Amino acid sequence: MRPITSRLPKFVVAFLVGSLIGCRAILGPSQGAPIVTTTPKPTPTISDIEKYARLTMPASARDIHAYVDPGFLDSIVILTFKLAPEDLPAFLADAGYPDPLQPVWNPLAIPGYYDNFRKLLPAWPSRADWVKPSRTRHASCSAQR
Amino acid sequence: MGQALEDPTRLLFGAEVNEPGFYRAIAVDKTDPELHLVYLVHHEA
Numbered sequence: 001m002r003p004i005t006s007r008l009p010k011f012v013v014a015f016l017v018g019s020l021i022g023c024r025a026i027l028g029p030s031q032g033a034p035i036v037t038t039t040p041k042p043t044p045t046i047s048d049i050e051k052y053a054r055l056t057m058p059a060s061a062r063d064i065h066a067y068v069d070p071g072f073l074d075s076i077v078i079l080t081f082k083l084a085p086e087d088l089p090a091f092l093a094d095a096g097y098p099d100p101l102q103p104v105w106n107p108l109a110i111p112g113y114y115d116n117f118r119k120l121l122p123a124w125p126s127r128a129d130w131v132k133p134s135r136t137r138h139a140s141c142s143a144q145r
Numbered sequence: 146m147g148q149a150l151e152d153p154t155r156l157l158f159g160a161e162v163n164e165p166g167f168y169r170a171i172a173v174d175k176t177d178p179e180l181h182l183v184y185l186v187h188h189e190a
Contacts, residue, residue: 053169053187062180077187082180088173095185101158101173117186124184 040120044068053077055095060084065123078121166190 041048046057048068052075057064064081083091092101117124154176161170167189174182 052189053185054189055185055187074188074190076189077185079185079187080183082182085175085178085181088181091183092171095171096162096169097160097171099160101160101171104157104159104172 040067040069049077049079053079056091057081058083058087058091060087065121067117067121078117078124080121080123 044066046064048070049064049066050056052068052070060083061081062083065079066081067076067078069076092098116127118126156175157172158175159170159172162168163170169185169187171186172184174184176182
């Protein structure tokens with residue numbers, strides 16, 4: 001027995017297939033709305049960093065490593081670089097830190113301490129780089145015998 | 146870098162700005178007087 005599609009005119013088959021694809025698109029996860037995706041910039045430029053982090057890189061910046069994900073709704077920039085000490089005050093003021101920075105004693109104050117940013121930016125320190133593992137151990141964990 | 150928080154010779158300073166839809170944290174390692182090292186995370190929703 002021949003399949004039913006072989007007995008139909010080709011334009012009817014094309015119409016049915018097109019309708020099926022159209023219905024699947026409408027009933028998909030996006031409910032027919034356009035899907036807008038962005039991807040992290042593989043090699044962000046200084047302009048990318050300044051645009052998405054909303055800051056101005058100092059002239060003395062060197063050894064710059066950055067991960068820039070412009071995102072669609074959320075954007076994230078992970079950045080590390082070296083700079084001349086005399087450029088630091090102006091950079092901090094431009095970046096929104098008018099007050100002097102405070103000494104960091106608590107790992108909770110480390111940016112990206114909990115998030116494994118090193119997967120995104122290999123130049124970023126690992127958690128072990130910031131703090132010895134024994135210091136992050138919970139008392140309840142070490143009490144178990 | 147090596148366990149910066151427990152190394153008394155390291156000079157690590159930081160600050161953060163945390164507002165609805167906006168987060169920016171910075172840490173600056175000033176151990177080297179000739180060249181400071183900046184770590185910055187910026188997130189915006």
